[in-house]
Ligand SMILES: [Zn+2]
């Protein structure tokens with residue numbers, strides 16, 4: 001499976017000369033199986049660029065599957081600007097955690113109410129089917145998807161995708177269940193162990209790493225991981241490649257370089273801060 005990062009920023013888009021290399025757009029990831037099944041994970045502002053690339057050939061209808069981790073703005077704000085949803089003849093399935101009080105269709109319609117958006121959800125031209133998810137397993141084309149709740153101040157699902165003999169996990173936004181001292185050495189309790197099992201043996205994990213361990217003391221309860229937690233957990237459960245993502249909007253390209261090199265000194269696991277370079281999960285990396 002091939003993965004392209006169209007948005008790697010957490011919380012709010014941050015365009016500018018200091019975020020060019022890792023990108024300033026919020027969460028959006030394109031995944032393709034070898035057979036061509038298209039999965040988009042999250043639909044932050046990065047979805048605009050992805051959408052333009054998908055409609056570049058107007059003669060080709062686009063059938064895709066959009067997996068939404070949760071409905072915080074940095075994960076859905078690209079939806080009104082995601083061109084493949086506008087074009088009649090396209091077909092999309094949208095999956096997201098089942099809300100406590102309303103469906104995903106109602107939540108997305110709220111974001112596109114005419115008070116906020118010139119285009120309403122009903123005006124989108126593509127045929128869209130909505131799926132309200134809980135934890136479970138389902139098929140998307142030739143990809144098997146497993147969903148699991150994460151620890152975040154909103155109902156949030158992580159996704160594990162399996163196809164072509166490889167597996168990719170997307171775990172964003174997520175905070176460790178155990179508290180982490182500034183040394184970064186975490187005491188792994190039962191709930192973190194279950195989270196680790198979800199990542200176990202994956203060929204590629206794309207994991208929340210908004211903070212560093214030294215910053216975390218001031219961010220407890222905000223719903224995000226540290227780079228140290230992501231690296232230690234993935235190292236412990238035999239992950240093959242790790243992409244750190246949901247970069248803090250206060251972080252420039254140089255500081256992401258520093259985090260990547262500090263994490264490489266911490267573990268021999270292959271890792272990178274997610275950015276503009278595609279990554280491939282293969283059985284022989
Ligand atoms: Zn987020």
Ligand SMILES: [Zn+2]
Pocket residue numbers: 070072152154173223
């Ligand atoms: Zn969030």
